[in-house]
Amino acid sequence: MATASRVFGKPAMVGPDTTAKVRNAAAALGYVANPTARALATGSSGLLGLIVPDLSSPYFATLISAIQTEIEGRGFELIVSDSRGVPETEHEIVQRLQGRVDGLILASPRNTDSVLISIARRLPIVTVNRELPGIDSVSIDVSDGLADLCRFLLDHGHQRIAYIGGPPGSLADDGRFQSVEAAMEAGNGTALRIGPVQPNAQAGAETLSAIQLSNVSAVIAYNALVAHGLMLAAVSEGLNVPRDLTVTAVDDLIDIGLSLPTVTAITQPMTEVGQKSAGIILALISGSHEELQQRPPHQAQHLVLSASLSVNKS
Amino acid sequence: MATASRVFGKPAMVGPDTTAKVRNAAAALGYVANPTARALATGSSGLLGLIVPDLSSPYFATLISAIQTEIEGRGFELIVSDSRGVPETEHEIVQRLQGRVDGLILASPRNTDSVLISIARRLPIVTVNRELPGIDSVSIDVSDGLADLCRFLLDHGHQRIAYIGGPPGSLADDGRFQSVEAAMEAGNGTALRIGPVQPNAQAGAETLSAIQLSNVSAVIAYNALVAHGLMLAAVSEGLNVPRDLTVTAVDDLIDIGLSLPTVTAITQPMTEVGQKSAGIILALISGSHEELQQRPPHQAQHLVLSASLSVNKS
DNA sequence: TTGTACGCGTTATCAT
DNA sequence: ATGATAACGCGTACAA
Numbered sequence: 001m002a003t004a005s006r007v008f009g010k011p012a013m014v015g016p017d018t019t020a021k022v023r024n025a026a027a028a029l030g031y032v033a034n035p036t037a038r039a040l041a042t043g044s045s046g047l048l049g050l051i052v053p054d055l056s057s058p059y060f061a062t063l064i065s066a067i068q069t070e071i072e073g074r075g076f077e078l079i080v081s082d083s084r085g086v087p088e089t090e091h092e093i094v095q096r097l098q099g100r101v102d103g104l105i106l107a108s109p110r111n112t113d114s115v116l117i118s119i120a121r122r123l124p125i126v127t128v129n130r131e132l133p134g135i136d137s138v139s140i141d142v143s144d145g146l147a148d149l150c151r152f153l154l155d156h157g158h159q160r161i162a163y164i165g166g167p168p169g170s171l172a173d174d175g176r177f178q179s180v181e182a183a184m185e186a187g188n189g190t191a192l193r194i195g196p197v198q199p200n201a202q203a204g205a206e207t208l209s210a211i212q213l214s215n216v217s218a219v220i221a222y223n224a225l226v227a228h229g230l231m232l233a234a235v236s237e238g239l240n241v242p243r244d245l246t247v248t249a250v251d252d253l254i255d256i257g258l259s260l261p262t263v264t265a266i267t268q269p270m271t272e273v274g275q276k277s278a279g280i281i282l283a284l285i286s287g288s289h290e291e292l293q294q295r296p297p298h299q300a301q302h303l304v305l306s307a308s309l310s311v312n313k314s
Numbered sequence: 315m316a317t318a319s320r321v322f323g324k325p326a327m328v329g330p331d332t333t334a335k336v337r338n339a340a341a342a343l344g345y346v347a348n349p350t351a352r353a354l355a356t357g358s359s360g361l362l363g364l365i366v367p368d369l370s371s372p373y374f375a376t377l378i379s380a381i382q383t384e385i386e387g388r389g390f391e392l393i394v395s396d397s398r399g400v401p402e403t404e405h406e407i408v409q410r411l412q413g414r415v416d417g418l419i420l421a422s423p424r425n426t427d428s429v430l431i432s433i434a435r436r437l438p439i440v441t442v443n444r445e446l447p448g449i450d451s452v453s454i455d456v457s458d459g460l461a462d463l464c465r466f467l468l469d470h471g472h473q474r475i476a477y478i479g480g481p482p483g484s485l486a487d488d489g490r491f492q493s494v495e496a497a498m499e500a501g502n503g504t505a506l507r508i509g510p511v512q513p514n515a516q517a518g519a520e521t522l523s524a525i526q527l528s529n530v531s532a533v534i535a536y537n538a539l540v541a542h543g544l545m546l547a548a549v550s551e552g553l554n555v556p557r558d559l560t561v562t563a564v565d566d567l568i569d570i571g572l573s574l575p576t577v578t579a580i581t582q583p584m585t586e587v588g589q590k591s592a593g594i595i596l597a598l599i600s601g602s603h604e605e606l607q608q609r610p611p612h613q614a615q616h617l618v619l620s621a622s623l624s625v626n627k628s
Numbered sequence: 629t630t631g632t633a634c635g636c637g638t639t640a641t642c643a644t
Numbered sequence: 645a646t647g648a649t650a651a652c653g654c655g656t657a658c659a660a
Binding site for chain 1: 653654656
């Protein structure tokens with residue numbers, strides 16, 4: 001019985017012939033190790049949790065895909081959950097998953113710093129697009145990409161542009177507007193702020209009237225969905241995009257092969273973000289005894305990947 | 315100890331005052347029930363598995379979102395995995411998840427009928443877009459939508475069209491081409507078959523030369539990604555879409571608010587598919603003792619939802 | 629190298 | 645209504 005356990009757990013500690021016998025017997029009986037019992041005995045479940053604000057978004061679909069690919073073969077499975085961008089819901093999910101998973105990846109978390117820090121005390125976590133003291137994270141820096149984008153727009157004669165922000169409650173939103181505003185003003189331009197709005201095409205379409213009233217020639221949207229919705233609305237109103245209105249976005253759908261025409265976007269390396277965050281959480285779990293406990297809180301690592309400008313010809 | 319268990323499991327079987335005492339003690343000690351131990355004792359994990367051919371596809375992102383929403387609050391978590399469309403990988407994932415989950419949803423499975431049926435003998439499963447004897451399923455019927463689409467194209471003067479199929483190994487592909495062929499011939503038109511190709515924009519773009527050689531005026535693509543890739547390629551070659559080439563697709567991105575301009579598409583009710591399949595698998599798990607065992611294999615239910623034509627104005 | 633016995637934290641059975 | 649105890653299936657000291 002113990003030998004059987006070792007054959008699957010520590011193959012090195014058992015004789016070759018015995019191993020063969022056990023494996024044959026296992027195959028004959030259709031035996032498969034019970035992960036639940038193993039989890040109870042070892043204290044770790046082989047489960048990782050991922051919480052995102054919107055499961056249906058292609059932005060996070062790419063992230064999920066990358067994380068799942070990364071942990072596959074390392075003996076881990078991925079549990080996904082959707083917080084709908086609500087801080088309370090996000091926290092409830094953490095409670096549910098607590099004790100069920102070995103670690104948690106929080107993508108674009110909506111909770112306050114203190115809540116997140118208290119979560120990190122109970123469970124290994126990695127945050128995506130949110131940097132906090134003592135918590136490992138992977139973020140994408142869009143400020144350079146935004147500055148590039150603003151210069152690109154200024155070069156093409158757009159002095160007065162609008163920034164459509166969103167979603168409500170997103171800390172990234174403020175930072176993005178500030179980047180845009182600074183870059184525009186550095187080029188003697190102006191950036192108007194519209195929103196925040198929900199990050200979907202419908203909400204983007206609904207900003208059209210405000211855009212038209214504001215008399216801008218170009219728009220930078222929070223993400224490609226918003227941009228696309230706005231573009232569709234503009235086109236169906238008879239506007240020529242990009243001649244009458246240039247639509248650009250921070251986010252993009254390039255990962256799924258959907259680089260939108262007439263929309264210049266900023267590429268975010270979501271696959272790499274997924275790989276990095278998965279790698280970190282696995283390292284945290286494995287080395288939790290040595291590293292995690294000893295390492296002073298302020299030594300958490302923050303990986304920052306850069307977004308880059310992707311210019312469409314049209 | 316047993317009483318504490320009952321307070322959380324069957325609150326009705328314990329006195330009000332005792333309940334209060336236990337709850338207070340639990341709160342004071344920060345006690346949370348251990349899901350793993352509970353799973354070992356009860357035999358069910360509260361985990362559901364979902365296997366898709368491509369996690370990064372927005373098509374499945376919508377499905378994931380719907381399933382997760384449906385099982386949330388019913389005490390279940392969702393484990394997602396990506397088979398990359400490879401039958402062997404799909405089967406390996408099933409083996410891994412076997413014993414870990416209480417039930418499995420197989421979306422667009424690539425395995426043979428017999429393999430799927432043998433899986434169903436060991437584990438409650440529901441298939442999506444695949445109907446097999448004895449296995450509950452939820453499918454989308456696109457044949458009516460395709461017939462509508464063909465008539466729409468014929469009405470607009472397209473006698474000769476191309477169907478771009480894919481992905482390789484998809485049974486749905488054959489059925490779709492047959493629907494298209496039948497509908498076109500019924501209107502004295504012709505349907506040429508191109509592919510199969512991978513269901514992404516890149517592959518769609520690569521079909522352009524074949525399309526141009528085939529001298530067709532309209533195209534029906536396997537999904538919106540393929541259609542979009544083709545459209546981008548056509549536009550960048552100087553073609554006017556839809557004047558020079560009308561691009562349509564079976565699949566669509568309407569669920570995420572991305573109804574593509576110049577692409578007339580067939581709407582698939584993915585959210586409803588997710589709800590239905592989740593509901594069925596939960597019912598199977600709950601009533602597995604009475605229903606599942608007794609019910610003759612051929613009485614499995616097959617829910618078939620209809621896809622509908624969505625015509626864009628442009 | 630292999631076998632024995634205990635513990636992981638909970639639920640279910642039985643008795644009270 | 646409540647309390648004691650045996651499983652659930654595995655990993656792991658410990659002994660052989």
